[in-house]
Amino acid sequence: MRTARWRAALRTPLGATAAAGSLALLVLAVAGPVLWGSAAEETDVASMNQPPSGDHLFGTDDLGRDVLARVLVATRTSLGLALGATAIGIALGLILGTLPVVLGQRLGRMVVALVNFLVAFPALLLALFFAVIFGLDARGAMLAIGMAIAPSFARLVQTLSASVAGRDYVSAARIAGVGRFRLIRRHVLPNIAEPLVVNATMGAGGALLAFAGLSFLGLGVQPPTYDWGRLLGEGLGRIYVNPAAALAPGVAVVVAGLVFALLGETCAAVLGVRTGRGPVAGRARHAEQPESGKEAAGTGGDTVLHVDNLTVAFPAERGTSRAVDGVTLGVRAGEAVGIVGESGSGKSLTALSAAGLAPASATVSADRLDVAGVPVLASSEAQLRDRLGTSVAMVFQDPTSSLNPSMRVGRQLGEIAQTHDGTSRAEGLRRAVERLTWVHIPDPQMRAGQFPHEFSGGMRQRAMIGMGLMGRPQLMIADEPTTALDVTVQREILRLLRDVQHDSGAAILLISHDIAVVSQICDRVLVMYAGRIVEELPVDRLDGGAVHPYTRALLASVPDMSTPQDVPLATIAGRPPEPSERSPGCAFAPRCAFADDLCRSTDPVLEVVGPQQRAACWHPQRAESVSGGTAGEMPGGTAGQSPEQTPARVTTGDDQ
Amino acid sequence: MTGPLVFEDVHIRFGSGSRATWAVRGVDLEVPPGSVVGLVGESGSGKSSLAKAAVGLVPVASGRIELGGVDQSGRTLRRRRVQMVFQDPYSSLDPRMTIGESISEALPRGIRRAERRTEVARVLELVDIDPWRATSLPGDLSGGQRQRIALARALAARPDVVIADEITSALDVSVQGSVLNLVRDIQRELDLAVLLISHNLAVVRYVSDVIAVMRSGRIVEFGGGDEVLERPEHPYTQLLLESVPRIGSALGPSDHATRRE
Secondary structure, three states, X not given: OHHHHXXXXXXXXXXXXXXXXXXXXXXXXXXXHHHXXXXXXXXXXXXXXXXXXXXXXXXXXXXXXXXXXXXXXXXXXXHHHHHHHHHHHHHHHHHHHHHHHHHOHHHHHHHHHHHHHHHOOOHHHHHHHHHHHHOOOHHHHHHHHHHHHHHHHHHHHXXXXXXXXXXXXXXXXHHOOOOHHHHHHHHHHHHHHHHHHHHHHHHHHHHHHHHHHHHHOOOOOOOOOOOHHHHHHHHHHOOOOOHHHHHHHHHHHHHHHHHHHHHHHHHHHHHOOOOOOOOOOOOOOXXXXXXXXXXXXXXXXXXXEEEEEEEEEEEOOOOXXXXXXXXXXEEEOOOEEEEEOOOOOOHHHHHHHHOOOOOOOOEEEOOEEEEOOEEOOOOOHHHXXXXXXXXXXXXXXXXXXXXXOOOOHHHHHHHHHHHHHOOOHHHHHHHHHHHHHHOOOOOHHHHHOOOHHHOOHHHHHHHHHHHHOXXXXXXXXXXXXXXXXXXXXXXXXXXXXXXXXXXXXOEEEEEEOXXXXXXXXXXXXXXXXXXXXXXXXXXXXXXXXXXXXXHHHHHHHOOOOOOOOOOOOOOOOOXXXXXXXXXXXXXXXXXXXXXXXXXXXXXXXXXXXXOOEEEOOOOOOOHHHOOOOOOOOOXXXXXXXXXXXOOOOOOOOOOO | OOOOEEEEEEEEEEOOHHHOEEEEEEEEEEEOOOOEEEEEOOOOOOHHHHHHHHOOOOOOOXXXXXXXXXXXXXXXXXXXXXEEEOOOOOOOOOOOOOHHHHHHHHOOOOOOHHHHHHXXXXXXXXXOOXXXXXXXXHHHOOHHHHHHHHHHHHHHOOOOEEEEEOOOOOOOHHHHHHHHHHHHHHHHXXXXXXXXXXXXXXXXXXXXXXXXXXXXXXXXXXXXXXXXXXXXXXXXXXXXXXXXXXXXXXXXXXXXXXXXX
């Protein structure tokens, strides 16, 4: 695969040019002195300082030697010295850069400080300084330039290796007794090699220029040896007599420098950061009104979210892959609906698409996709911003990244009122403080003046909900809002969401991988698997009433506070199919104990299996067919048996 | 067996001087041979710091962590009999090394090349992974499989104690079950001592013989699993228990009196 990438890079104009240039330089460096060595040394007093002619394409120097031959021969010296200097710089940089990992905290910090100090000096200044110390010859200049480029390389190595050294596999190797040097050789260096290679290649171009500079100033290569810088210096003295003599080495320096830069770019393209690939396929405008009578459950007159046959596809290696595949759902005003599924089930994409926030590379299509009366697919982005900005609120999993870290929380909330309602800044802030009070943030006046990092995780999530309340949300979409939170804070946030739903009348669409979390505040649960809804049921049917084998397996595989300790947990063998490798028939069939040929060949559709309950399954499992177990008792007497133990049990929660 | 893993009055500090924060403030805990001790607590309670200290990744400010009379808290220990499995299966395996190489690295020194291969195959079989997988890179494996490999690597070092730090919290619920089953089976088969750290009470309860509840760097409750969970004495343990979401149980009223009119 790696070789294939290199080969592909060679076919790009950039890669081809870089490769051809490198090859030419290499050939010149090897063959140049052999072919033109004698011509370059041959003095001819009769033709001193000649302008370009048929015999001497770029004229001759003040001893009558052919300038072109000298430039070609100088390739070996110039490149050799530049590469030598780069090698010195890299070696020193690697040593300085990895020392902190080897030395441990205290000494390591001193090395970091030293490197930071050296980086502060311009490289050329350092090179001049070292050149004077090491003596005015080629070796001295090579050492000088090598040492001058070492600090910045060391800094790069330090930054990269620090990020790798913090990873768990390095810790694991340490615990396993791997020594410090082996640790660097086996775990740190291989994982930072790519950016280093790219940087070193580009650095070689810099070294070449620096070398030419030193030699030009008379600090580098001394006669009788010569490199491009030296030739440039000599040619410049006679620029009015023979401009070509200065031009030729100048062009050589520029061309070689370019080749190094192109080579670096090519390496970066092959090894470096992989940028988003594939064409950006926008939203497919597929917004005809529903032609079929397919009715989403919960579709009434007052539906705030109406999704009909939603498909979200991504460009794949062959064709497209459908991450969401024909989802139909509806959320009524004031209702709380949960979507449950594992990672990759398409639950988050469904919610994001509903809010018009699907990633740019996704193609979203639907027979109908209306949110708060706004047709999402038929509206422009500006229209969506304007109309959904206040009527749909989003709460994400990670509140650290959804609040702007450089803005005070009050300002951030207030801005929404300013943008959408055109209020003054003071009024916006007043409203922000009020909303922070609603979401139970203590001392809201003071908190509004703080930055997000001064908030705890739960507090940030409250602020996000408060932000959603700045408008008049008809729908609040919460995507794993409590996954990053502790269990006590999770309960607080769930209670807050429930209170918000009651008080503001907003409907809630709660996405989670945890059925228990969803069951706490939702009326209805949709279970998603491989991009489709496989079961839809009222929350009070979850406990024993689920009929789809996947839902049942999911419920049984999670230990709860009464799972018997001496029985292995139920597991679901296999793994969900990737969107691209989905075979015909029911996507769960390969992992299902009840699957037969019908399941493997024909896709089941959602069908009514009970009151307000639908499932897409050819063999829905009724509660009776499940074997019983020993029921445990919960501390405090609360009922919490796992579903398989108490078939078709009706919930008797405290206030339900 | 070399005796229990003993934490004695362990203090762990981050930073120094006026900016120092104490992550662990005087923890006494014993993990007896062949038993599973569950350590529950919320983020910031110091449970992970305690685990890292036991494998020398974090220095202890004072106190002792010993296994069979050997101090475990030092950075340099020739052979660690305490091994650890980390939370994130995507960062705990070197992406450039085959899983065979990763596991082989953890084998005790002085094992010959030919034996190494059979050892790697043996631990892979222990965690229900096909030994031919030894040549795959971690990138080819799912999260659950990676966590099995990480467990195999810990077992390769022939430890007496395995510390499992939130090993299922990054996994999907359907995968979590199989990893927990595996931990339980291996613990029984090898008669290992396990310190299982989790914020998930149900997970801890399912696997552990003894449970310790940690808060703000201290252990606030300790006892047999049923004891602690059925008759919790510390108010914090009670709060934790109440907070576990359960299907069919109510969320309860909001703790805050302030409501929007």
